[in-house]
Amino acid sequence: MFQFGQGHIDQRLKEEAEKVARGEDVEGRYLTYFLTRTGLPMKTVYSNITELLLAGVDTISSTMSWSLYELSRHPEVQASLREEILAVMGGRRVPGAADVARMPLMKAVVKEVLRLYPVIPANARVIADKDIQVGGYLLPKNTLITLCHFATSRNAAFFPNPDAFQPHRWLNRNEGHHPYASVPFGVGKRSCIGRRIAELEVYLALARILMQFDVKPDPEGSGAAVKPMTRTLLVPESEINLQFIER
Numbered sequence: 001m002f003q004f005g006q007g008h009i010d011q012r013l014k015e016e017a018e019k020v021a022r023g024e025d026v027e028g029r030y031l032t033y034f035l036t037r038t039g040l041p042m043k044t045v046y047s048n049i050t051e052l053l054l055a056g057v058d059t060i061s062s063t064m065s066w067s068l069y070e071l072s073r074h075p076e077v078q079a080s081l082r083e084e085i086l087a088v089m090g091g092r093r094v095p096g097a098a099d100v101a102r103m104p105l106m107k108a109v110v111k112e113v114l115r116l117y118p119v120i121p122a123n124a125r126v127i128a129d130k131d132i133q134v135g136g137y138l139l140p141k142n143t144l145i146t147l148c149h150f151a152t153s154r155n156a157a158f159f160p161n162p163d164a165f166q167p168h169r170w171l172n173r174n175e176g177h178h179p180y181a182s183v184p185f186g187v188g189k190r191s192c193i194g195r196r197i198a199e200l201e202v203y204l205a206l207a208r209i210l211m212q213f214d215v216k217p218d219p220e221g222s223g224a225a226v227k228p229m230t231r232t233l234l235v236p237e238s239e240i241n242l243q244f245i246e247r
């Protein structure tokens, strides 16, 4: 089990921790050292590091890129969101979890971004133990089921005007949504374990960026829409270029 007290590793941990505190890049080594102290085999440590870095870094950067892209193309939504943030913050500069809990439009914006651009666009499961019947279809046991939830979250039967960025659809009580039509974090006991921290990271980063900058499309860009494409993860087909104007 994890225990401090082995001189050289403690020293390295301390150095890495200080680097992390200074915001320096430690390429996951601190985390690696930390996990070595759990007594887990090195193979498990390395697979955990890879999983956490892959699952926790590209997912957030992609969601941030698409969020800022859509907000730059919808200045009226950006203005309402900024108004919401400034009202909750009341002059303070650094938002925390309790602040974003009072920002319904922020949550709607991120839900809408993940509906249009679910960074993991498909999911899979094997029903291993028994045959099951779903909607008139028999699924024999040991069948691999893959689900393209990118498609369900852009299906007009579930979301009117499905390709449009309309965060208010999540705030409109009269517009009910199928609970499994947009599932960017998966569902059930193997769903994203990082969901809450991921949402919080995006809320806090967007709040701080919007308090400081007006985000606009690149004035030298063509104005053409950037489409998403699948490269295991969902990524932009071309560069997203934005202009950040200090407020």
Ligand code: HEM
Residues within 6 Å of the ligand: 051, 052, 055, 056, 057, 059, 060, 063, 114, 118, 119, 120, 123, 124, 184, 185, 186, 187, 188, 189, 190, 191, 192, 193, 194, 195, 197, 198, 199
């Ligand atoms: C917007 C950001 C994120 C999205 C859209 C996302 C999405 C997903 C999805 C779709 C899955 C598979 C769920 C399933 O099979 O049902 C997953 C699994 C996972 N995610 Fe995330 N994720 C995000 C951020 C994060 C972050 C920040 C972390 C870590 C801090 C993380 C850690 C994980 C881990 C460890 C798993 C595997 C869980 C398991 O197999 O039990 N994710 N994520």
